[in-house]
Amino acid sequence: MNTATTAVNTAAPAFPLRKILLLDAATCLLMGLLLLVAADFLSPILGLPANFLLGAGASLIPCFALLWFISITGSKTNPPAALVWLVIFLNADWVIASILTMELWFEPSALGIAFIVAQALTVVGFIVLEYRGLRAHG
Numbered sequence: 001m002n003t004a005t006t007a008v009n010t011a012a013p014a015f016p017l018r019k020i021l022l023l024d025a026a027t028c029l030l031m032g033l034l035l036l037v038a039a040d041f042l043s044p045i046l047g048l049p050a051n052f053l054l055g056a057g058a059s060l061i062p063c064f065a066l067l068w069f070i071s072i073t074g075s076k077t078n079p080p081a082a083l084v085w086l087v088i089f090l091n092a093d094w095v096i097a098s099i100l101t102m103e104l105w106f107e108p109s110a111l112g113i114a115f116i117v118a119q120a121l122t123v124v125g126f127i128v129l130e131y132r133g134l135r136a137h138g
Contacts, residue, residue, distance in 0.1 A: 017133030018071045018079060021087065024126045025067035031119065032060030047109030048101070063090070078137045084130055091127045095120045 015023075035042070035057025043050040070083045098120035102113055 015129065015133075016077075017084065017130065017137060020126065020129045020133050021067050021071035021079060021084070024087070024091075024130070025064050025071060027122065027126075028060045028067060029064040032057045032064060035060070045109065046112035046115055048106055048112055052101075052106070066090075081134055081137075084134050088127055088130050088134075091123050091130070094123050095127075098123075 035053045039050040039053035039057065042048070042053055046053070067087060070079050070087060072079075073083065074080045098116050102108060102116050106112075108116060
């Protein structure tokens with residue numbers, strides 16, 4: 001193995017895992033509040049039922065709490081790996097539910113599809129960052 005490969009493999013992640021989890025928590029809180037507050041407004045624009053948007057928003061509030069809790073637990077430098085794996089699993093479930101929302105459960109508008117794809121890709125980004133953070137720390 002050459003030194004360039006070694007440097008890439010041992011480099012620290014761009015953000016510490018705790019900060020990634022806190023950013024994930026913040027996006028859950030913000031999206032949850034948006035969906036709870038604006039479900040009736042967003043429903044006709046996105047082509048999704050308001051009750052569905054309310055449910056999705058309500059489900060994000062406990063996700064925020066879980067992510068925040070995980071980000072502050074564990075050792076001084078790292079949250080517990082098992083809990084981070086739980087977050088990765090739950091994020092993957094969210095992405096699958098997003099696909100099902102578009103393809104099986106509802107027929108969203110073009111803006112609804114763009115909204116769903118954008119938030120699902122954001123969650124995929126968190127999955128990648130959280131996985132890389134786990135690998136970097138242990």
